[in-house]
Amino acid sequence: MGNNSIVEVKNLYKSFGSNHVxxxxxMSVKAGENMVVLGKSGSGKSVLIKCIINLIEADRGDIKILxxxxxxxxxDEVDKLRAQIGFLFQSNAxxxxxxxxxxxxxxxxxxxxxEQRKMGAEHAVIEALTDVGLAxxxxxxxxxxxxxxxxxxxLARSLILKPRVILYDEPTTGLDPITSREISELxxxxxxxxxxxxxxxxxxxxxxxxxxNRVIMLIDxxxxxxxxxxxxxxxxxxxxxxFFD
Amino acid sequence: MYKVFKIEESNFLxxxxxxxxxxxxxxxxxxxxxxxxxxxxxxxYWIGFKTLTLVGITAFIMGLVLTIQSRPTLVEFGAxxxxxxxxxxSLIREIAPVITALICAGKIxxxxxxxxxxxxxxxxIDAMEVSGTNPFKYLVVTRVMAATLMxxxxxxxxxAISLYGGYLGVNIRGSVSWDLYWFQVFDAMSxxxxxxxxxxxxxxxxxxxxxxCYMGYFSKKGTEGxxxxxxxxxxxxxxxxxxxxxxxxQVTDLLGLT
Numbered sequence: 001m002g003n004n005s006i007v008e009v010k011n012l013y014k015s016f017g018s019n020h021v022x023x024x025x026x027m028s029v030k031a032g033e034n035m036v037v038l039g040k041s042g043s044g045k046s047v048l049i050k051c052i053i054n055l056i057e058a059d060r061g062d063i064k065i066l067x068x069x070x071x072x073x074x075x076d077e078v079d080k081l082r083a084q085i086g087f088l089f090q091s092n093a094x095x096x097x098x099x100x101x102x103x104x105x106x107x108x109x110x111x112x113x114x115e116q117r118k119m120g121a122e123h124a125v126i127e128a129l130t131d132v133g134l135a136x137x138x139x140x141x142x143x144x145x146x147x148x149x150x151x152x153x154x155l156a157r158s159l160i161l162k163p164r165v166i167l168y169d170e171p172t173t174g175l176d177p178i179t180s181r182e183i184s185e186l187x188x189x190x191x192x193x194x195x196x197x198x199x200x201x202x203x204x205x206x207x208x209x210x211x212x213n214r215v216i217m218l219i220d221x222x223x224x225x226x227x228x229x230x231x232x233x234x235x236x237x238x239x240x241x242x243f244f245d
Numbered sequence: 246m247y248k249v250f251k252i253e254e255s256n257f258l259x260x261x262x263x264x265x266x267x268x269x270x271x272x273x274x275x276x277x278x279x280x281x282x283x284x285x286x287x288x289x290y291w292i293g294f295k296t297l298t299l300v301g302i303t304a305f306i307m308g309l310v311l312t313i314q315s316r317p318t319l320v321e322f323g324a325x326x327x328x329x330x331x332x333x334x335s336l337i338r339e340i341a342p343v344i345t346a347l348i349c350a351g352k353i354x355x356x357x358x359x360x361x362x363x364x365x366x367x368x369x370i371d372a373m374e375v376s377g378t379n380p381f382k383y384l385v386v387t388r389v390m391a392a393t394l395m396x397x398x399x400x401x402x403x404x405a406i407s408l409y410g411g412y413l414g415v416n417i418r419g420s421v422s423w424d425l426y427w428f429q430v431f432d433a434m435s436x437x438x439x440x441x442x443x444x445x446x447x448x449x450x451x452x453x454x455x456x457x458c459y460m461g462y463f464s465k466k467g468t469e470g471x472x473x474x475x476x477x478x479x480x481x482x483x484x485x486x487x488x489x490x491x492x493x494x495q496v497t498d499l500l501g502l503t
Contacts, residue, residue: 095369
C-alpha cells in the first residue's frame with residue numbers, strides 16, 4: 001500500500017450467484033485525488049463502491065480506508081469510520097418524509113453529542129447548504145426540489161460531517177447537460193474546499209473530464225487500465241476506445 | 246408438478262426461517278442502548294391516533310349490527326333479556342379484537358410495508374446505514390414497538406365503542422336503560438373474558454408490525470416490489486392474526502379460562 005493512499009482495494013472478488021461481478025479488482029486512491037471508475041452499465045461500478053463502504057460484503061479481497069480494514073471492524077467501528085466518508089447515492093436517497101434541514105441533521109444525531117448538536121447543527125447545516133448554493137431551501141421538502149437541487153442537497157448531506165473521502169455513485173445520471181456540468185464543477189469545488197479524496201463512479205464523459213485526476217477502466221470485473229483522462233482518450237485499445245468513440 | 250410443489254414448499258420454509266431470524270434480531274436490537282424515543286412516539290401517533298377513526302366507526306357498526314342480527318334468534322327462544330350479555334361477551338372475547346387486528350393489518354401492515362419498501366428501493370435505508378444510524382433500530386424497532394402497544398389500545402377502545410353500538414342496537418326495538426344495559430354487560434363478563442382477549446392483542450400488534458417491517462425492509466424489484474411488499478404484508482399479517490387467535494383460544498381453553 002502506498003504511504004499516502006487513502007483508499008486501497010486489493011484483489012477484490014464479488015459474485016451474485018453465477019454472475020462474477022468483480023474479479024481480482026485492485027485500486028488505490030491518494031490523498032486529495034479524484035479517482036473516476038469508468039465502466040459499462042452492469043459492469044459492477046456501484047457494487048464496487050458499496051463494497052468499499054461495506055454496504056455489500058465482498059467475497060474476497062482487502063479494503064483499507066484511512067489505513068483501517070473496514071472488513072475486520074465491528075459495527076461501532078464501521079459507524080465511526082463511515083463518519084469520515086461521504087456517500088452520494090445515484091438516486092440521491094433523500095429522506096422524503098423529512099425537510100432539507102432534517103435530512104442534513106440526520107447524520108449528526110449519531111456522531112455529535114446532544115450539546116454539540118444544540119450549539120452547532122444549525123451552523124453546519126447552513127454552511128453545507130451554502131457550499132452547494134441552496135441555503136434558501138433549508139425548510140423545503142425534497143418533493144419540492146428539482147432533480148439538480150435534490151442532487152445538491154444530497155451532496156450537502158454527504159459533506160455535513162466534513163468527510164475525508166467522498167464516494168459518488170453516478171452523480172450526473174438523469175440530469176440535463178447544463179445541470180450535469182454544474183454538479184461536476186461543484187464536485188471539484190467541494191473537493192478542494194474539504195481537501196477530500198473522491199471515488200466517482202460514472203460513464204458521463206463530460207463529468208469525468210471535469211472531475212478526474214485519474215481514471216480506472218473497469219472491464220470484465222478487473223482494473224483493465226488506469227491513467228489520466230487525456231491519456232486514455234488517446235488510447236488505441238479497442239476496449240477503451242469503445243467509451244470515447 | 247411434484248418438483249414445483251417441492252420448490253414452493255422449500256421457499257415457504259425459508260421465508261418462515263427468515264421471518265424468525267428477523268424477529269430474533271428485533272429482540273436483540275430492542276434491548277440495545279440508545280432508544281429512538283422520538284421516532285417511537287411519532288409512530289405511536291401514526292399507528293394509534295391515525296387509525297382511531299377507522300377502528301371507531303367499524304367497532305360502532307360491528308356492535309350495532311351484531312345486536313340487531315342476534316335479537317330475532319334470542320326472541321325465538323324467549324331470551325331477549327340475555328341480549329346485552331350475549332353481545333358483550335361475543336364482542337369482548339372475539340369479535341372486537343380480531344376485527345380491530347384485521348383493520349390494523351390492512352392499514353398499518355400495508356402502510357409500513359409500502360413505506361419501508363419505498364425507502365429500500367430509493368436507497369434511503371442504505372443512506373441511513375452509511376450515515377452511521379442503525380436503520381433496523383430506527384425503522385423496525387420503533388414501528389414494531391408502536392404496533393405492539395397501539396393495537397391493544399385500539400382494541401380496548403373498539404371494545405368500548407362496540408358496546409355502545411350494542412346499546413343503541415338493543416334500544417332500536419326494545420327499551421333498556423343505560424344503567425341496566427351496562428349492569429347486564431359487566432354482570433355477564435369476568436376477568437377470564439377480558440384478560441386473555443387483551444393479551445392476544447399484543448401478539449396481534451407484534452405480528453402486524455414485524456410482518457409489515459419484514460416485507461418492506463427486504464423489498465426488491467423497484468416500484469413493483471413495493472406494491473408486492475404492501476400486499477403480502479396485509480395477507481400474511483391477516484393470516485397470522487387468525488393463527489394467533491386460534492392458538493390463544495386453545496391456550497385459554499387449556500388454562501380453564503373459557
